[in-house]
Amino acid sequence: MRRPDSAFSAFKPERVSGLKALELMAEGDTVIHRVHTFVKLTATIVYVVVVISFGRYDIGGLLPYFLYPAILTPLSDTPWRAVWRRLLPALPFPLLGGVSNIIFDKAPMIMIGGVALTGGVISFASIMIKALLSVWAVLLLVATTGVSELSRQLSALGVPDAAIVQFNLTYRYLAVLADEARAMYESYILRSADIRGIRVRDMGAFVGTLLLRSIDRAERVYAAMKCRGFSGSYLAPAHGARGKIGAPDLLCLFAVCAAIIILRCLS
Amino acid sequence: MLIVRNLCASYPDGKAAINGVSLTIDDGERVALIGANGAGKSTLMRSIMGLMPAMSGSIEADGVTLTQNTAREIRKKVGIVFQNPDDQLFMTRVFDDVAFGPRNFGLPEDEVKEKVDSVLSQMNIVHLRDRVSDRLSSGEKRVAGIASVLVMRPATLLLDEPSSFLDPRARRTLIKTLLSLPHAMLIATHDLGFARRLCSRVIVLQNGQISAEGTPDEILGDEKKLEDYGL
Numbered sequence: 001m002r003r004p005d006s007a008f009s010a011f012k013p014e015r016v017s018g019l020k021a022l023e024l025m026a027e028g029d030t031v032i033h034r035v036h037t038f039v040k041l042t043a044t045i046v047y048v049v050v051v052i053s054f055g056r057y058d059i060g061g062l063l064p065y066f067l068y069p070a071i072l073t074p075l076s077d078t079p080w081r082a083v084w085r086r087l088l089p090a091l092p093f094p095l096l097g098g099v100s101n102i103i104f105d106k107a108p109m110i111m112i113g114g115v116a117l118t119g120g121v122i123s124f125a126s127i128m129i130k131a132l133l134s135v136w137a138v139l140l141l142v143a144t145t146g147v148s149e150l151s152r153q154l155s156a157l158g159v160p161d162a163a164i165v166q167f168n169l170t171y172r173y174l175a176v177l178a179d180e181a182r183a184m185y186e187s188y189i190l191r192s193a194d195i196r197g198i199r200v201r202d203m204g205a206f207v208g209t210l211l212l213r214s215i216d217r218a219e220r221v222y223a224a225m226k227c228r229g230f231s232g233s234y235l236a237p238a239h240g241a242r243g244k245i246g247a248p249d250l251l252c253l254f255a256v257c258a259a260i261i262i263l264r265c266l267s
Numbered sequence: 268m269l270i271v272r273n274l275c276a277s278y279p280d281g282k283a284a285i286n287g288v289s290l291t292i293d294d295g296e297r298v299a300l301i302g303a304n305g306a307g308k309s310t311l312m313r314s315i316m317g318l319m320p321a322m323s324g325s326i327e328a329d330g331v332t333l334t335q336n337t338a339r340e341i342r343k344k345v346g347i348v349f350q351n352p353d354d355q356l357f358m359t360r361v362f363d364d365v366a367f368g369p370r371n372f373g374l375p376e377d378e379v380k381e382k383v384d385s386v387l388s389q390m391n392i393v394h395l396r397d398r399v400s401d402r403l404s405s406g407e408k409r410v411a412g413i414a415s416v417l418v419m420r421p422a423t424l425l426l427d428e429p430s431s432f433l434d435p436r437a438r439r440t441l442i443k444t445l446l447s448l449p450h451a452m453l454i455a456t457h458d459l460g461f462a463r464r465l466c467s468r469v470i471v472l473q474n475g476q477i478s479a480e481g482t483p484d485e486i487l488g489d490e491k492k493l494e495d496y497g498l
Contacts, residue, residue: 020401023359172357179353220354223318227347228419229339229371 020175022086022139025078026146032076033144036249037153043256044141048134050264056101056123057109061267062130068260069136076144086139087132094131098124147171161233176221177214184210268294269315269345269423269451274324276314284310286475287324292423292451299462299483300455302472303497308455309350311472312425315453316347329422343372346416350428352408356400361392361411364400368419386418390444406437410444423451430458459487459498471496 026033032040047068054061073083105120142150151164184206188198198206222230269292276285285307292298300308313319315326317338326333328344349355358364362383369379387393390410395403403411409429416424429445430438442464445452456462462469462483469486471479473496479486487493 020359020399024399175357217354220349220351221357223313223316224347224349224355224357225367226318227316227342228368228415229342230367231339231371 021082022143023146023148025082025143026149028077028144030076030144032072032140035144035252036245037145037149038157038245039249039253039256040141040145041150041153041157042253043260044137046257047137047260050260051130051133051137053264054126054130054267056126057119058267059122059126059129061264062126062133064263064267065133065260068256069133069140072140072144076140078140078143082143083136083139087135090135091128091131094127098127101127165233172221173214173218176217177210180214180217181210184213268292268329269453270325270327271311271315272325272327274311274314274326275322276310276319277322278310284319284475285314285321288472288475288477289324290470290477292453294422294451295449296468297445297452297454297466299466299469300453300472301457301459301462301469301486301496301498306472306497307475308472309427310475312347312427312453312455315345315425317341343419344421345423345425346419346421347425348409348413348416348427348429350431352405352412352432355412355415356403356408359399361387361395361398361400361403361414364411365415365418368415372419382418386414390414390417404437405432406434406440409433409437409441413444417448417450421450423453424448426452426454426456428456428458429454430456430461457498459493463487471498473497 047065051062051065072078073080101123102118102120105118105123107119108116109119109122110117145153147168151168154164154167155161185198188202188206189195192199269290271288271290274285274288275283278284288307288311290298300311302308310319314321315328315333317326317333317335321333326341328341331337331340331344333341356364358367365383365386366379369382370376374382384393384396387396390413392407392410392414395407395411398407400408400411409432413424413426413429426445429441433441438458438461442461445465452465454462454466466483469479469481469483470477471486478496479492
């Protein structure tokens with residue numbers, strides 16, 4: 001049997017799809033779902049900023065930060081598989097960005113079992129860990145809050161409507177992109193016996209066509225929105241929208257942010 | 268009443284798409300718009316909705332003439348159901364999709380709920396209210412798409428290839444549903460049987476111009492003529 005000749009053989013667009021499933025998860029009723037949106041949003045922003053703030057060789061300092069998403073995932077009843085499937089599509093971007101570090105930064109930094117690890121390898125690993133942790137935290141935020149409620153909270157925080165609509169449309173566009181990618185991938189794979197994934201040589205044409213098709217589709221969706229009165233701002237009432245923030249919420253926010261920041265100071 | 272007078276419109280590349288089309292659709296009248304691919308059916312509908320700027324001519328719905336300033340007003344009076352229901356249903360659940368229009372026009376949430384429930388009941392799809400839009404069948408998506416337009420209480424409906432993607436049963440159900448609606452309709456379709464069942468008048472569009480108009484028997488009964496129209 002012929003082996004696949006693709007470095008991207010693991011790329012399967014259906015893994016990107018199901019973004020709407022995240023919104024459905026947001027209708028859950030766990031302790032994390034019940035936390036006020038402001039708390040979740042602020043904690044996630046603080047977490048991502050702190051994770052990104054680590055130096056490029058500081059892998060050890062990042063490791064304790066796995067605790068935050070690793071605790072929230074089971075507490076929010078978010079399936080590990082669902083998180084993993086949505087994390088994967090985000091990883092090629094830091095991978096492509098970070099791989100140049102390995103090429104250009106060849107100075108040995110540490111020895112492990114007689115093998116010298118270069119600065120490039122360490123900084124590459126650091127970029128990957130930061131990306132993984134940040135995307136994981138944001139996915140959990142969406143999966144426990146929902147895009148509509150997040151938009152509502154951003155609006156309450158004074159974020160301009162234009163930025164919120166941009167956020168909403170980008171999110172919807174990702175779903176359109178995933179739909180088109182799935183349809184194209186199925187069509188491709190049905191005519192490519194013995195191939196798993198997309199061949200490197202077909203990748204350029206695939207991505208280019210995908211972009212054109214998804215832009216076309218996005219324009220049709222936008223036309224349908226305009227025909228139903230959309231004029232640049234839309235805030236749907238969110239599932240389980242919360243009212244005023246209470247003292248327990250603020251206490252929770254303080255505790256989480258303090259833990260995140262203290263860990264950073266200690267490292 | 269929808270009145271189109273001497274409408275001319277072109278594609279973004281400058282090629283003429285609609286060339287001097289005039290038509291009137293009376294209240295409650297159902298008119299079929301037929302023509303070969305590329306004849307300009309979808310473009311005409313997009314122009315009526317103000318999605319494509321007209322080069323000349325005018326469009327009037329219930330006394331309101333379409334301009335850049337009145338486009339939103341026109342879209343309250345005329346609703347369009349697009350060919351692909353997946354373009355029309357973009358929210359997570361059917362309820363939110365149907366509520367999208369009323370919410371955009373700033374109705375209070377109680378009124379939105381009342382209107383949505385009323386239209387879902389009218390279309391016999393109350394059971395789809397909380398279903399995920401992606402997971403509906405083609406027929407269900409089509410009816411949900413129509414509901415998302417009807418909820419805005421337009422006087423006129425534009426339907427672009429409404430019977431595409433439907434199996435025979437869903438097609439029959441759709442015909443029954445459309446027959447039960449009192450709205451004026453302009454139905455662009457390749458499905459001549461569908462046009463015959465629903466419409467009292469047929470307009471043939473060819474190369475962006477109206478080349479024939481008459482009753483279904485007059486237009487659809489003559490195979491030779493249909494061949495000449497590219498059908």
